[in-house]
Amino acid sequence: MKRLTVSAALARCAIAGVMGAAVLAGCASPEPRYYTLAQGPMAVATLPAATPAPSASTLWLEVAPVRVPERLNRPQLVVRDGGNDASLRLLDLARWSSPLPDELRDALSQRLQATLGAVDTYQQGLSDVQPLYRITTEVLRLDAEVGQRAGATINWTVRRLPDGKVVSGRTQAELPAPGEVDGVVAAYREIVASTAKDIAAGVEALRR
Structure with a gap:
C-alpha cells in the first residue's frame, strides 16, 4: 500500500475543506426582503418637519388603525397562487417591514398630511389637542398575482367630531x-395614494 506524503495529505484536506464550505454555503437559507408602503424620501420631505404648536388654523386629523382581513394579517406578503381565486400563497422571502395594518395606516396618514397640510394626532401624545376629523378604513380585498396585477377594495369613513x-x-x-414582488408593492402604493386622495376629498367636503 502506498503512503501519502505529508504535502499530498494536506492538499487533500484543503480540497475537502473547500468543498465542505461550498456545501454549507449552498445550504444557507436566503435572507427575506422587507417592503414598506411608505412614500420615498422626496415625498416624505413634503411633510411638516415637526408637529406645530396648536392653533385655530391647524387641521387636526386622527387616522385610526386600518382593519384588514385576518388572512392578510401576516408578516409575509399574501398573493394569489397562479390566478386561482381560491388559493393563496405566502411569500416567505417578501415581508412587510411592520404589521400590514400599521403599514397601511402609516402610509395613509403620511399622504393625507402631505395632501391636506394636516397633522395626524394618532399616537403623538397631544393630550391638549382634539382632532376635528376621525378617519377609519377597512380593507375588504387586497390581492395580487406576481408579475400580473394587483387590486383592492377599501371602505373609508370621515367623521367630523364636533357634530358627528x-x-x-x-x-x-x-x-x-409587472415584474416581481417590487411591481406588486409599487401597485399597492398607488392604491394607497388613490385611497388617500378619495379620503382627502371627503375631508374637504366636510370643511365646506
Missing part, C-alpha cells in the same frame, strides 16, 4: 403589476 357628520366612500382599484 359623516362622509363615507369606497375605493376600488385594479392595476398592472
Whole structure:
C-alpha cells in the first residue's frame, strides 16, 4: 500500500475543506426582503418637519388603525397562487417591514398630511389637542398575482367630531403589476395614494 506524503495529505484536506464550505454555503437559507408602503424620501420631505404648536388654523386629523382581513394579517406578503381565486400563497422571502395594518395606516396618514397640510394626532401624545376629523378604513380585498396585477377594495369613513357628520366612500382599484414582488408593492402604493386622495376629498367636503 502506498503512503501519502505529508504535502499530498494536506492538499487533500484543503480540497475537502473547500468543498465542505461550498456545501454549507449552498445550504444557507436566503435572507427575506422587507417592503414598506411608505412614500420615498422626496415625498416624505413634503411633510411638516415637526408637529406645530396648536392653533385655530391647524387641521387636526386622527387616522385610526386600518382593519384588514385576518388572512392578510401576516408578516409575509399574501398573493394569489397562479390566478386561482381560491388559493393563496405566502411569500416567505417578501415581508412587510411592520404589521400590514400599521403599514397601511402609516402610509395613509403620511399622504393625507402631505395632501391636506394636516397633522395626524394618532399616537403623538397631544393630550391638549382634539382632532376635528376621525378617519377609519377597512380593507375588504387586497390581492395580487406576481408579475400580473394587483387590486383592492377599501371602505373609508370621515367623521367630523364636533357634530358627528359623516362622509363615507369606497375605493376600488385594479392595476398592472409587472415584474416581481417590487411591481406588486409599487401597485399597492398607488392604491394607497388613490385611497388617500378619495379620503382627502371627503375631508374637504366636510370643511365646506
